[in-house]
Amino acid sequence: MSENHPKPDALIVGHGNMDLDCLGSLVLSAALFPNHKPVRSRLAHPAVKEALTVFAYKLPLLTLKDIKGVAPSSLIVVDTRSKSRIREFLDAFGEVPETITIYDHHRNEEADIPGARLVEGRHGSESATLTLMCRDTGTAVRPDAATIALAGIYADTGNFTHNTTTPGDFEAVSWLMERGASLKMVRRFLRPLREPSQADLFHRILGNLSWRRFHGHVVALSRVELEEQTAGVAEVVDRVFADEPVDVLIVLVDIRDKGNHLVIGRSRKERFNLLEVLATLGGHGHIAAASAFIKGDRDVWSELLQQLESVPVDAMTALDLMSGDVTSLTPDNSVMDASILFEQTGFSGAPVIDTEGNLMGMFSLRDVSKARKADAMKAPITAYMTRRVISCSPGDTIREVERHMLGHNVGHLPVMEGIRLVGLITRGDYKKFYS
Numbered sequence: 001m002s003e004n005h006p007k008p009d010a011l012i013v014g015h016g017n018m019d020l021d022c023l024g025s026l027v028l029s030a031a032l033f034p035n036h037k038p039v040r041s042r043l044a045h046p047a048v049k050e051a052l053t054v055f056a057y058k059l060p061l062l063t064l065k066d067i068k069g070v071a072p073s074s075l076i077v078v079d080t081r082s083k084s085r086i087r088e089f090l091d092a093f094g095e096v097p098e099t100i101t102i103y104d105h106h107r108n109e110e111a112d113i114p115g116a117r118l119v120e121g122r123h124g125s126e127s128a129t130l131t132l133m134c135r136d137t138g139t140a141v142r143p144d145a146a147t148i149a150l151a152g153i154y155a156d157t158g159n160f161t162h163n164t165t166t167p168g169d170f171e172a173v174s175w176l177m178e179r180g181a182s183l184k185m186v187r188r189f190l191r192p193l194r195e196p197s198q199a200d201l202f203h204r205i206l207g208n209l210s211w212r213r214f215h216g217h218v219v220a221l222s223r224v225e226l227e228e229q230t231a232g233v234a235e236v237v238d239r240v241f242a243d244e245p246v247d248v249l250i251v252l253v254d255i256r257d258k259g260n261h262l263v264i265g266r267s268r269k270e271r272f273n274l275l276e277v278l279a280t281l282g283g284h285g286h287i288a289a290a291s292a293f294i295k296g297d298r299d300v301w302s303e304l305l306q307q308l309e310s311v312p313v314d315a316m317t318a319l320d321l322m323s324g325d326v327t328s329l330t331p332d333n334s335v336m337d338a339s340i341l342f343e344q345t346g347f348s349g350a351p352v353i354d355t356e357g358n359l360m361g362m363f364s365l366r367d368v369s370k371a372r373k374a375d376a377m378k379a380p381i382t383a384y385m386t387r388r389v390i391s392c393s394p395g396d397t398i399r400e401v402e403r404h405m406l407g408h409n410v411g412h413l414p415v416m417e418g419i420r421l422v423g424l425i426t427r428g429d430y431k432k433f434y435s
């Protein structure tokens, strides 16, 4: 900005190291509040750098240099509510702005910007919230801005698969598509591992993976070294997380030149609050995606393991999923007896228990129809039951339960403590868990 221009009086900033949702939020809020000028952060994710290169001439983003010493009367903060994440901008200002308004969806982030008014974002991406505001206020959004916003929504919702995704994210996408957003360009921005160094890091993270159990949660951990801090590490972690069948992934990156550390975590479990785990390391983010940057010589690995030991909520296990009050059959029951039981109860299967309480097998509706075809409804159920029963233990994780049920295509999974039947998990129990 040349000396001839007046210093801007009203600004929009996002969090440092801009990601796509942050850029989308900047662009949309610039459309919503045309008297406010958006400012870009010093660092940006590789995908954002690419977007800036493609659209630079259409995105009038100010730089830190432009706002040095400015005392804005009004500041809009998007995609963060944390003071530490807008530090570079606050440091550049001559004075703290009088009016600060925050548009953010990081519900678990501490809102510690003094005097700021928070407009709570209720969707999986802040770009969705601001898109719907544009729609509702009749604010025009050009195709380029729509493309960037669309990329932000895809990125922050993990292609609409994160638990935080709402119908509003979809509504916003629909509206942006009507404004001419380019899916082709979004695909380009979202393609992972664009740098050779990212591919290398990807393989090293995978190569160093180990699995540990903390309070029933199975956590995949990996520790790698980088010569210097490079952009795009989080994208690599996302890629590993997308490919690996794990519930929680935590990667520690030791950065050699300055002796700093970066911890990036991803979780698919609502019960596993990553933000809480990384809090003592100064982490920020969401329950499902958080990271921490730790300066200097600290044994971050040990601290992390210690913190994981104190994960607050135990993992769900077979015990949480099962019904303990199991209706069972005995070996002297006939197929007809079982058929009547199923009809009366609506069950589609039951364990067969002998007089000593041992599990002899499982008998299901499928077995009834087999016997009916053979005209053998009076035969004992032992003639038609499944003897090789797939079972699990009360302490098995949901993932292990899943493996048993889906891997062997069984609709009833007995939960055994040694030879004693303690419960039964049905397809219905399993589906309830996912609803």
Ligand SMILES: [Mn+2]
Binding pocket: 021, 022, 079, 105, 125, 126, 156
């Ligand atoms: Mn966001």
